[in-house]
Amino acid sequence: MPSKRKTRSSASPAAAPPSKRASRSSASRVADSAPVKSEAEEVVAASSVVKEEAQASFTDVTDGNVSDGEGTNARFVGEPVPDEEARRRWPKRYQEKEKKQSAGPKSNRNDEDEEIQQARRHYTQAEVDGCMLYKLYDDAHVKAEEGEDNYICKIVEIFEAIDGALYFTAQWYYRAKDTVIKKLAYLIEPKRVFFSEVQDDNPLDCLVEKLNIARITLNVDLEAKKETIPPCDYYCDTQYLLPYSTFVNLPSENGESGSETSSTISSETNGIGKYEVNSQPKEAFLPEESKDPEMKLLDLYCGCGAMSTGLCLGGNLSGVNLVTRWAVDLNQHACECLKLNHPETEVRNESAENFLSLLKEWQELCSYFSLVEKKVSHEKYVNLFSEDDDDTSSNEEVNSEDDNELNEDDEIFEVSEILAVCYGDPNKKKEQGLYFKVHWKGYESALDSWEPIEGLSNCKEKIKEFVSRGFKSQILPLPGDVDVICGGPPCQGISGFNRFRNKESPLDDEKNKQLVVFMDIVQYLKPKFTLMENVVDLVKFAEGFLGRYALGRLLQMNYQARLGIMAAGAYGLPQFRLRVFLWGAAPSQKLPQFPLPTHDVIVRGVIPLEFEINTVAYNEGQKVQLQKKLLLEDAISDLPRVQNNERRDEIKYDKAAQTEFQRFIRLSKHEMLELQSRTKSSKSLLYDHRPLELNADDYQRVCRIPKKKGGCFRDLPGVRVGADNKVEWDPDVERVYLDSGKPLVPDYAMTFVNGTSSKPFARLWWDETVPTVVTRAEPHNQAILHPEQDRVLTIRENARLQGFPDFYKLCGPVKERYIQVGNAVAVPVARALGYTLGLAFEGSTSTSDDPLYKLPDKFPMIRDRVSSVSSEDDV
Structure with missing residues (x-):
């Protein structure tokens, strides 16, 4: 089965911040001289080097004061925390020497057993440079090397080490540029920072100044969010966790203490290692009659529908009535296939760009005909439809014969019914716009034709009937109607078969534009959840530019996000097939987990080293019982x-x-x-x-x-x-x-x-x-x-x-x-993802906030469903 090395870190966003004498450049040199490492491995290496330099920076330590020899002073203020309380809140700082040594030789210890700085006493206040008073849980700038932005942290401990050195423990905030999105940081507001679980110890005199960091609630309504941001140096609405490049709602603050048990820090993972996974299945599968209301799904770039089919099957297993209500693809045969297998789905054979334009026009029409409560601008329709009374509601009883007639070459054509709507040009005349399919009174259906809305300006009542009927049946989704958007936007511009790939600016390549369109549709419809799938080149090509862009767009929209790499064979198939999956969840929802592998698999192919910690797998060496690999x-x-x-x-x-x-x-x-x-x-x-x-x-x-x-x-x-x-x-x-x-x-x-x-x-x-x-x-x-x-x-x-x-x-x-089969998402992978999606949608108490979830035994063949089928009846 695919596995990955167990990694952990106690380092800061880019490297552990140095003392005022130390320089981060030495840490950078160490990282640069080694082979390319993952983000997790880089911060581990940087942390160890800088800590050694920080230890060397102390030149004078007496009576709770420290000087670095350059006029900088730091001291504790007030009485120390009572010994008993300090040992309760920070027990690992007060371990007995004998107990520490009993852990065995260093080479035999786990990564988590690394040396912990032992404390003589803890304090709640400190003063630096004789003027700045810092308190426990203050936010602060921490000294960085010359020419770089200072680091940002929350002070979660202030203590004197057993050697007399003065320390504070920083829990780090990340700027966008320090997160996985890196140079895509321009997508994020400069004042927005991300709180992490990563913390480490630093000399007290590294503190530069106190900060006012406002904690606010994540909100996809960007205008409403702006009103909640008070005057501040920075604001924070998201927690950033290194495993699976995860961005989630901020945890509730616990100002009581910074203890191992009550702080926001995970003492087991320290922000980098594998989390303990949840292995408990859902208490009971809900009966069919309890699966109302349905959870509505839009499948973009749907192909023959494998991804949405798997998601719906998995959602059903977790007790959620997930239904593919809408699907869009440019391939006619794929659309026919999806409609054949999902007759309940509104399948649209059109480009995603035209679909987005249609959604916007549809919302304006619904607003014009007073079908939606939240009105949007629809002036062009007010001007388009000629009428004696501007009040559309008063026209319901008006139905003059002239209103539905068109005159063409002195021949009168009467509109009998509006049948369909699209955006683009069904007549292939390169005239983009809104078109309606018209059935003409007195003519056979073979003569139905697509007409631009401008040519139907005197057919307001027929259009109103169609729009009202379509609004009621939801032939098209409006913002807020969609629960889940899934899709795999094609990115041929990153294909290894493309000799002209644009490595410098991948988004300038038209072949990669569908990634932008996918995110634009998510931004417009604001679903509760989104799941994007793509080839592994998304995080390999051009240093993972497009993968970082996708994450950055979700963050820009104020979605929670999580990225994983899954092998199809690990879920019960005789192929390897690595693919990237990106979850997004609205702030009001629980961010879905990635389902852990159920089967052993023959590994074929290479996982990008930098995104190795995004591999959905058990840790290397972890004892697990998997079903045998399929051949x-x-x-x-x-x-x-x-x-x-x-x-x-x-x-x-x-x-x-x-x-x-x-x-x-x-x-x-x-x-x-x-x-x-x-x-x-x-x-x-x-x-x-x-x-x-x-x-x-x-x-x-x-x-x-x-x-x-x-x-x-x-x-x-x-x-x-x-x-x-x-x-x-x-x-x-x-x-x-x-x-x-x-x-x-x-x-x-x-x-x-x-x-x-x-x-x-x-x-x-x-x-x-x-x-x-x-x-x-x-x-x-x-x-x-x-x-x-x-x-x-x-x-x-x-x-x-x-x-x-x-x-x-x-x-x-x-x-x-x-082609349809080869382009499809492997159904078992989608089914496993659909299962965890269903649990997240229900806010299931059987799942935790960890990024991984252990599926029930024999998934998906649970409840002995297969045994109820006699094999002899298969023939």
Whole structure:
């Protein structure tokens, strides 16, 4: 299974702040000289170096005063905290020497057992430079090196060490530039800072000045938020946690003490390590009748609907009636597929930009017709519709014949009904704007046409009827209507296949603009939750610029956020497939957790080192019991044999399910949703079990590939493999040609990856996995041949590898169906995310505030739903 190193830190935002003599540059040099490290590892290295320098800065310590030799003085003020109270509030500062030594050799201790500065006594006040009085829990600037902004902290301890040195403990605020978003800090207001769990000890004379940091409530209503910000040096409304780049609501302040048990600090993780995960399943799954009202989802860039399907399945398991109400995609075949499988969904085949423009126009129309309480500007519609009475409510009884008639070339056309609305130009004349689909009175539906609203200015009543009807049925969402927005905005500009990638300014590349559009739609609709998915290059390309941008936009909108990298195989699939997922949650909601892996998996691919702590995985060395890794045989061994030229879209199963995975994947939709969990599975048909038909030449080549593990073009006559694992022509064997006259072994196979690759015309094998399901089924440069049949994997076999239930039907030409499956989010991953989404939506007490959640055993096959289905009924 994927795992990651256990990391922790007690460092500040960029590095531990130095004393007035120390310089952070030495810490930077250490970090620079080492290999590239994650954010967590960098702060650990910096902290240790600077602390050594800080210890060396003390030149005079007497009677509670300290001087650094440059005229700076610091001293405690007032009586010390009573010994008994100090030991209760800060117990680790007063450990007995013998107890500390009993922990064993340093090499055998856990990371959390690092040396803790021992205290002689604690204080509640201190004075620096003879003029500035600091109290416990004051906010303050802390000295940074020359030319850099001072650090910002909350003073959570003031104490004298056993060697007489004077210290304060800082709990750090991060400026936006010090967080994971780095150079995208321009998205955030300069006065906004983020409170962390990270704290460390610093010489008392590092304090520079007291600050007034206002703590306010996070609010997506930016105008309302501005009114709550009092005069201050900085304001803070969010807590920043390094694991999973998490931004959440501020915890409630506890001014009583800074103890291990009552402070905002996690003594176990210290802000960097893995949190203890919650392993308790939900107390009980809610019955179907309790799942009202429904939780409405908008699926952007929906493809064939895998992401929203998985989310809804998972939400259902956690007791939430999550329903895909709206879906948008530019691909017509994908839209047809989603509508076929989700007839309840309003599916729109249009660009996301046009969809956003349509939403804005729709809100204005609803405002003009007085359908919404919160009015928005709609002057253009007041001017557009000619009327004798400006009061739209008084026109409900007015319906003159002239109001719905159009005159074109002296022929009168009467509008019978408005059928649909869109933004753009359905007539392909490049005239952007609002269009209505019109059914003409006395004409067949075949003559229905799209008309610009400007041409329907005298059809106000018909438009009003349509808008009123659409408003009531929510054919389009208004701000506040959507509970969840999910989607994977395409970012072809970061693809490794794009030779012209813009590494300096990725957002200037039109191929990456959909990320901006996705965030614009979130900002406009203000959902309770949002979930964005993308390829790992999002956090690899251009130092993770686009991933940082996505996080920055959510912060700019005042959403909570959390970023994780998940492997599909870790949730029960025979492929690895790493993807990035970004949660967003409104301040009124609980930020969803990432579900921990349920299955062991064969690791394939590289996780970006800087974002290693974002990997959704157990810590390396942590003892866990996972279900066994799934292999190709587990997923597809029960499927009927088909030929290269198979053209049927529906065939019958010819054998019983052989594995637990196969029994589950065969469940009907009702069974999978637990609507009829006690009924036996019907003898349903198998859909889309047909391959891309190979041309005659490729088919002849495939038939010559041995049916064995590792079989590929290297096994064909005329090819030999050198000591360096490169292929070369065998001079002793005459080159073989096909019936068409083309060579059996094509030249491109010999030169692929400089002759080192064994992927051309390669067979998969039963005990293997695939790196990732792809969108193209050609065998020329990838292993995609069936282990024992002379063909590529079928659409259904690929769908099985992605976790699509067998009841899910695909639409369009064969190549389009492969594309839909290859582009999809793996359904088991989406289902696991949907489960934690449902728990967050309910504010479940069975979850904690930790970033990770342990799914119930045997998830998603809980409550023995699979055992209720007789395997013999599957045939």
